[in-house]
Amino acid sequence: MNKKNQPQDATASRTNTPTETQQLNRLSRLSAEEACAALSTTLSGLAADEAALRLKRYGPNRVTRERQPSIRRELWNRTRNPLNALLAGLSIASYLLGDVRAAVVIAVMVVLAVITSFIQEHRSNEAAARLRSMVTNTSSVRRRGLASDDGFSEVGLETLVPGDIVRLSAGDMIPADLRLLEAKDLFINQSALTGEAMSAEKFASACVAPGDDPFDLPNICFMGANVVSGFAQGVIVRTGANTFFGELADQVAGGRLPTAFDIGVSKFTWLMIRFIAIMVPLVFLINGMTKHDWLEALMFAVAVGVGLTPEMLPMIVTVNLAKGALAMSRAKVIVKRLDAIQNLGAMDILCTDKTGTLTQDRIILKRHLDLHGNDSERVLRYAWLNSHFQSGLKNLLDVAVLEHADLHRPLGIDSGYAKVDEIPFDFSRRRMSVVISTPDGRHLLVCKGAVEELMAVCAGYETDDESAPLDAMHFASARQQTDELNADGFRVVAVAYKEVPELKSAYSVADESNLTLVGCIAFLDPPKDSAREALDALASKGVSVKILTGDNEIITRKVCREVGLDAGAVLLGRQIEHMTDDQLGPLADRTTVFAKLTPAHKERIVRLLRTRPHVVGFLGDGINDSPALRAADVGVSVDTAVDIAKEAADIILLEKSLMVLQRGVTEGRRVFANITKYIRMGASSNFGNMFSVLGASIFLPFLPMAPIQVLTNNLLYDFSQTAIPTDDVDASDIDKPRQWDIGNIFKFMIMIGPISSLFDYATYAMMLFVFDAWHEPALFQTGWFVESLLTQTLIIHVIRTAKVPFLQSRASTALMATTAIICIGGIFLPYSDLGQVLGFRPLPWTYWPLLFSMLVAYGLLTHWAKMRFVRKWGM
Numbered sequence: 001m002n003k004k005n006q007p008q009d010a011t012a013s014r015t016n017t018p019t020e021t022q023q024l025n026r027l028s029r030l031s032a033e034e035a036c037a038a039l040s041t042t043l044s045g046l047a048a049d050e051a052a053l054r055l056k057r058y059g060p061n062r063v064t065r066e067r068q069p070s071i072r073r074e075l076w077n078r079t080r081n082p083l084n085a086l087l088a089g090l091s092i093a094s095y096l097l098g099d100v101r102a103a104v105v106i107a108v109m110v111v112l113a114v115i116t117s118f119i120q121e122h123r124s125n126e127a128a129a130r131l132r133s134m135v136t137n138t139s140s141v142r143r144r145g146l147a148s149d150d151g152f153s154e155v156g157l158e159t160l161v162p163g164d165i166v167r168l169s170a171g172d173m174i175p176a177d178l179r180l181l182e183a184k185d186l187f188i189n190q191s192a193l194t195g196e197a198m199s200a201e202k203f204a205s206a207c208v209a210p211g212d213d214p215f216d217l218p219n220i221c222f223m224g225a226n227v228v229s230g231f232a233q234g235v236i237v238r239t240g241a242n243t244f245f246g247e248l249a250d251q252v253a254g255g256r257l258p259t260a261f262d263i264g265v266s267k268f269t270w271l272m273i274r275f276i277a278i279m280v281p282l283v284f285l286i287n288g289m290t291k292h293d294w295l296e297a298l299m300f301a302v303a304v305g306v307g308l309t310p311e312m313l314p315m316i317v318t319v320n321l322a323k324g325a326l327a328m329s330r331a332k333v334i335v336k337r338l339d340a341i342q343n344l345g346a347m348d349i350l351c352t353d354k355t356g357t358l359t360q361d362r363i364i365l366k367r368h369l370d371l372h373g374n375d376s377e378r379v380l381r382y383a384w385l386n387s388h389f390q391s392g393l394k395n396l397l398d399v400a401v402l403e404h405a406d407l408h409r410p411l412g413i414d415s416g417y418a419k420v421d422e423i424p425f426d427f428s429r430r431r432m433s434v435v436i437s438t439p440d441g442r443h444l445l446v447c448k449g450a451v452e453e454l455m456a457v458c459a460g461y462e463t464d465d466e467s468a469p470l471d472a473m474h475f476a477s478a479r480q481q482t483d484e485l486n487a488d489g490f491r492v493v494a495v496a497y498k499e500v501p502e503l504k505s506a507y508s509v510a511d512e513s514n515l516t517l518v519g520c521i522a523f524l525d526p527p528k529d530s531a532r533e534a535l536d537a538l539a540s541k542g543v544s545v546k547i548l549t550g551d552n553e554i555i556t557r558k559v560c561r562e563v564g565l566d567a568g569a570v571l572l573g574r575q576i577e578h579m580t581d582d583q584l585g586p587l588a589d590r591t592t593v594f595a596k597l598t599p600a601h602k603e604r605i606v607r608l609l610r611t612r613p614h615v616v617g618f619l620g621d622g623i624n625d626s627p628a629l630r631a632a633d634v635g636v637s638v639d640t641a642v643d644i645a646k647e648a649a650d651i652i653l654l655e656k657s658l659m660v661l662q663r664g665v666t667e668g669r670r671v672f673a674n675i676t677k678y679i680r681m682g683a684s685s686n687f688g689n690m691f692s693v694l695g696a697s698i699f700l701p702f703l704p705m706a707p708i709q710v711l712t713n714n715l716l717y718d719f720s721q722t723a724i725p726t727d728d729v730d731a732s733d734i735d736k737p738r739q740w741d742i743g744n745i746f747k748f749m750i751m752i753g754p755i756s757s758l759f760d761y762a763t764y765a766m767m768l769f770v771f772d773a774w775h776e777p778a779l780f781q782t783g784w785f786v787e788s789l790l791t792q793t794l795i796i797h798v799i800r801t802a803k804v805p806f807l808q809s810r811a812s813t814a815l816m817a818t819t820a821i822i823c824i825g826g827i828f829l830p831y832s833d834l835g836q837v838l839g840f841r842p843l844p845w846t847y848w849p850l851l852f853s854m855l856v857a858y859g860l861l862t863h864w865a866k867m868r869f870v871r872k873w874g875m
Contacts, residue, residue, distance in 0.1 A: 021214055024177075027237060028207040028217045032181040036235050041163035043181065048145035054161035061160045061176055061239040079114050105708050105715075105838070112715070137646060139175040140167040162236050169231040169391070170424065171622070173223075173644055177243045178234035180204040180219045185424045186230035188221060199228045214244075226626075226644040229426045231391050264740025265317065268679055271742065272310055272686065279690050280305040286697040299707040304693055310682045317675055319725040324671035332654040333664035334639075340650035342675075343634040344617065345668025348737040349609055350538065351546045351602070351628065352619035354556060356638075356656040358547070358563050359525040363396045365404035366490065367522035370463040371474060373481055378464060379519035380405060382495050386446045389419040389434045397493060400523055421507045427550075427598050427624055429453060435500065435507050443500040445507065447515055451482050454494040454515075461517040470517060482520065486554035489562070490522040531563040534658035541665055542736035545658070546592055546609075548602045550624065553595045560593060567593040573601045584608055603627035615737060619653075619661065621645050636661060666734050673733035677800050678724050680748050680875075684799065685717075685792050687753030692760035692788075702777040704764075706839050709785050720793045720822040723814035730801055730809050733875070744873055751869050752799070752862060756791060759858045763787040766850055782830045782840040787851055789826040791858055793819050798862050802875045805863070 027035050036042055046054070088110055095103035138154040142165040146153040152167050157175050160166065166175060174188065183204040190200060203218045214220060221234060224245035240246055284301035288294045321338040328335055335341055355361055368383065370376040384405045387398040416439025425432035431449020438444055447454060455478060461470045468474075482492045496515035500507075528534075535545055545565065549556055553570045560567040573596040576584060585608040588594075594605060602618075606628045609616045618625070618632035621641030629635035629648040637649035638656040646652060653660050696704035705713070763784050767773040773780035796819060801809035810816075830840040869875075 024214045024217060024220050024237070025207075027179045028219050031206055032204065035179045035181070036163075036165075039163045039179075039235055039237065041165070041235060043165065044151075045142035045144055045165040046161070046163050048143050051143055051159075051161050051164065054163060055159060058161055058239055058242070060158040062158050075114070075118050105711055108715075137173065139172070141165065142167070160236055160239055162239060164236045165233060166236060167231070167233050168221075168227050170227050170229050171644055172227045173647055174221045174225045174227070176223050176236045176240075177238040177245075178221050178236045180221060180232050180234045183219075183232040184230055184422055186232045187228040188225045189228050190215065190222060190225035202232070204232065226647075230424045231422070264742065265313070267740070267742045268683070268745065269310070269313070271746065272308065272683070275686070275690065276305050276308050279308060279693075283693055283697055286694070287703065290697065291701070291703065296703065296707075300703050300705075300710070302707070304689075304710060308686045308689065310679075310686070313678065313682070316678045316721065316724055319722075320671045320674050323725050324667050327670075328664050328667045331663040331667065332660050333667070334652040334654060335650075336652060337650050340634050341668045342672045343615060343668075344636075344651060344664055345666075345670075345672045345734075346615040346737050346739045347617040347634060347665060347668075348542055348544065349546060349614045350543055350617045350619060350658075350661070351548050351606055351609070351632070352658075353549050353622075353625070354547050354551070354559050355525060355549070356621070357619060357658050358527060358531045358559050358565070360528050361396070361525065361656060363400045363491075363523045363525045365400040365521060366524045367485070368519065369481070369522065370519040371461045371478060371481075371517065372463060374463070376464065376519050378462075379495055379521060382446050382497055382518055383448060383493075383521050385417065385436060385444075386432075386434055386448045386495070389417075389436055389446075390422060390432060391419075397491075397523060401521065421505065423447075423507060423509055423512060425449070429509065429512075431457075431512070433507075433512055435511075443503050444497060445500055445511060445515075446495075446497045447512055448493050448495045448521075451478070451492055451494045451520065454496055455517060457512050457515050458496050458517040459514040463519075467516070478517070478520075483554055485520075485522045486552060487558060489526075489555060489558045490524055491551065491555055492520050492522050494520045527559055527562045528657070530657065530659050534662055535563060535565055537662045538658060538665070541662065541669075541734070543662075543665060544592075546594070546605075548594045548597055548605060548618075548628070550597055551595060556593055556595045565592065570595050573597045576601050576604070581608060585612065589614075599624040599627050603631045606631045615739060621656065669734040669738060670729050672738055673729040674724055674727055676738075676745075677727065678721060679745060680752075681721065681796055681799050683745055683749040684752040685756060685795070687749045688756030688760070689788075691754060691757040695757070695761065696764060696784075700764075700780075701774075702780070704784060705781050705788075708838055709781055709840070712838055713785055713789055716789055716822050716826065717792050720796065720818050723812065723818040724800075726814040727800060727812045728810070730803060732802060747873055748869060751865055755858070755862050755865060756795070758861075759791060759854050760784065760788065762854060763851075766847075766854075770850070771844065771847065776841075778839055778841045779843070782835075782843055783847060785840065786826055786830065786843065787854065790823055790851070790855060793822050793826070794855060794859065795862055798859055798866060802866070802870045805859075 027038060030038060033043065088107075091103045091107045091110065137157045139157050139160055140152045141155050141160065142151050143153065143155075146155075157173075160175050162176075165181070166178065168174070168186070180186070180202055181204055183202055186202045187199040188202055201218075202221060205219065207217060207219060215222070220237075221232075222245060223239075223243040280301045283304050284297050287297035287300055291297060318338075321341055324341045325335040325338060328341070368376055368380040370379060380401075383401050387401040390398065418437045420435040420437050420443055422435070423433040429449070430453040431447055433445050433447040435443055435445045447457075455470070455475065458470050460467060461474055478494075485492050494517065496517045498515045500511065538545055547556060547560065547565070547567075553572060557567045557570065569591065570593045571587065571591045573594075576594075576597075579587070581604075584604070588605050588608050589612050594601070597605075602620075602625065606616055606618055610631070610633060615633045617634045617636055618628045619636040620626075620629055621638045622645060625637075626644045626648045629637065629645060634651060635649040636651045636653060637645045638653045639646070640656070641649075651664065653664075693704065764780075767780045767783040771779060771783070773783065796815070797805040797811055800811060800815075803809040805811075811819075829835045829838075831842050835841075
């Protein structure tokens, strides 16, 4: 396909190449058979071997942004970091000026940084790809050679090819660009492509006139849209990167709003950049004016800038998130987007439906009753006809009806019934109907749905013994029966029918009138044994659970009571309709249970809770949950959910359980705790080094540390922190939601950082007045190098915990090992040949007892200051 320049936003996709528009216009004007012939296929679908050949020709049906980056691109992404460019330039400059030692060390630093980051990113990408492969979306496709009862089989979306015949129903994503062949009450949401929030109705009939805008063609659907209601069949025209959505993928992906995690990392990075922007010019000017060697001053200032830069932050963040994602996968929690892990840990409100979370999601049909509360085969028979012949989204209620009828008794229904038409379910009517022809040629409309909504279109009732108009007394009796069943934990669905006197081939919502109520069917979804324990576990972690359900108040209260959740005052959807955002916001904050909600109600509640402010998670698996999933800080779905819910979610549970989710919350907080450890360490250490370098630059007649030594110190210190992602965390770090607080980090930096400067100045005094290093720059630089490296490395163990280090809280074995290796290496470096190359000289033995005393004093003073900070502001 001839590609055009990609648009700047989603709505710009309306401008398409003439070739693309002409192709779609041509297909839209053809009949269903002619459209299939134009795509070298038939209404019965492709043969399996032909589909395999086309898959090789056109490639997998996935867009560019979903492809795993190649090793070459991963390596380039790590190499083109601005810090690496700066270091590479410094290395070249050092070599040209004759300082080969500095050039080699800086080059080694660049290579190690690139290789370390590349290895971690590559492992993370592979791990993420493996995790995503555990959650697959499928499409119902008709292919010759694939065995199935109705001609359609479920295959992975990536295996679809042009010419495939696919079936769509409510909740499905449009799997590729396609031409509709059949459609019934089909409404799709294509806002990801057009920016228009309103659903668009689509038809299968051939167009009469061409259209300038392909998105206005009534029989063409595009990848990136999803089915809101109705059902259809279509033939695939284009797949993967050749679709309109494939062309837009980079823009759509890049348009995601930054999360709290993104904002927090960005704020910290800019905080350090501001310090560096002030520090580097000051160091350059002070050293240039006092030492009169402007080139050396420039080299030192740049090296100091590099030392102050938290260059390990991207790697630490990536490794922590990847490790967290793998740990969560073992807990049956699959992460689609890595930075969602932190949002999951920061979540303080979880909104969820009760079905499958508080209940077992194992719905059983227990009762089929007429209006008088008597068991009725008639009710079961009509319910079975409705569930059997509908071709829309079969939910658990339909499955329960069919299984109950098959297992318990014959219904007296022979093969003479046939489907004529269907009026699909939607969330405003809350009912659905099928029209079937009976063996004697009559048309029968059978409707089932929510009790109130269905009774509103009924004119009479019928039992085995009588039929009569449905008056106010019968309405009251039906409502009382429903309330009693709800109070016992039953979910009730009403069933009605009517004979259609005028036979026709197409029916609409207008035909759902003057129905005859035959009774109701009652389902039981028992509470989960683990629900009470899971709610208590979430509460202990500071996460409050709010129930957002479409069910009625009575049954919701019953379930909440059985699992130990205090429902309090229940807020109903009809009440929400009449509230402004200012009225609903505070009430939503106080309310635990919301009932009789529409999808729009759920989305609005989640959005308002986020403004209170809270970090809000939403757990849902239905098409009605997708707006709220997108509105939440972190959307959570399950692998058995409808396609659009899985697509909208950030986290996928392999088991729909609050206990599984609670384990994911704990892991999210563990990841966040380890990331903030690095940030606290880097911020406080760098802030202290600023004062140390400035002071030394003012009164020393030589540089306090050579540029190559600054870089070596920074490289070794960074290595000691690479094991932070493996570190253990204290229980206090995961006992409540924690969000980014740049103010708290700044306070920690101000309080802890200057302590390191005190001991740096003590080292200066020791080297100058005890060891008389006024005229021995190499001795001074060696002494401060060792002290700086050891204090920075050992203090990791003080800062990593709010408790007493080593006694009440111990680091992981890997972190203990890396710090020990760096400390031992720093001690022996001045006595090695490499140390001589770096400009160090051996230290006198009397240096070590004094250094040991300073290390102990530094650790005690830092721990004391940290405990004061914890008591006042917390970690």
